[in-house]
Amino acid sequence: MSSAAPDLEQITKQFTDFLRRKKFRITQERYRVLDCIAELDRHFNADELYVYMNTKGERVSRATIYSTLDLLTKSNILVRHRFQGESAHFELASRMPNHDHLMCMECGRIVEFRETATDAIRDKVCDELGFKPISHSLQIFAVCTDPTTCSFNRGS
Ligand SMILES: [Zn+2]
Numbered sequence: 001m002s003s004a005a006p007d008l009e010q011i012t013k014q015f016t017d018f019l020r021r022k023k024f025r026i027t028q029e030r031y032r033v034l035d036c037i038a039e040l041d042r043h044f045n046a047d048e049l050y051v052y053m054n055t056k057g058e059r060v061s062r063a064t065i066y067s068t069l070d071l072l073t074k075s076n077i078l079v080r081h082r083f084q085g086e087s088a089h090f091e092l093a094s095r096m097p098n099h100d101h102l103m104c105m106e107c108g109r110i111v112e113f114r115e116t117a118t119d120a121i122r123d124k125v126c127d128e129l130g131f132k133p134i135s136h137s138l139q140i141f142a143v144c145t146d147p148t149t150c151s152f153n154r155g156s
């Protein structure tokens with residue numbers, strides 16, 4: 001999946017503006033969480049982010065991670081995905097516009113794909129029902145065809 005690297009400077013500014021406007025405290029910890037999310041540059045859930053940050057030696061509590069994820073979602077920097085049967089997954093909104101998601105129901109592996117036919121379906125449905133399309137989100141639920149790969153990816 002080729003996606004442009006996240007523009008961290010712009011995203012950080014967006015976050016600062018949001019925190020100021022809503023009168024939330026501006027703490028370095030919150031920015032460290034955002035930095036690490038940009039480094040990850042993929043889907044993650046709160047636990048994966050916590051483990052990632054701890055491995056890097058960042059001293060950030062789970063509570064801080066949860067509250068920061070909430071703020072980043074409210075400020076539209078993160079998109080929160082609720083994949084069937086999985087804990088909430090997040091990704092940077094800037095990565096989003098050009099892909100859909102396929103998820104293995106067995107191991108939870110999420111694969112991003114680009115298929116222009118989904119754009120055509122979106123446009124057609126909107127046109128027929130009298131709407132103007134803005135964006136769409138398609139999730140395909142499936143199982144890995146190779147059980148070896150599937151167990152390998154479990155919990156990753
Ligand atoms: Zn995605």
Ligand SMILES: [Zn+2]
Nearest residue numbers: 104107144150
């Ligand atoms: Zn699988």
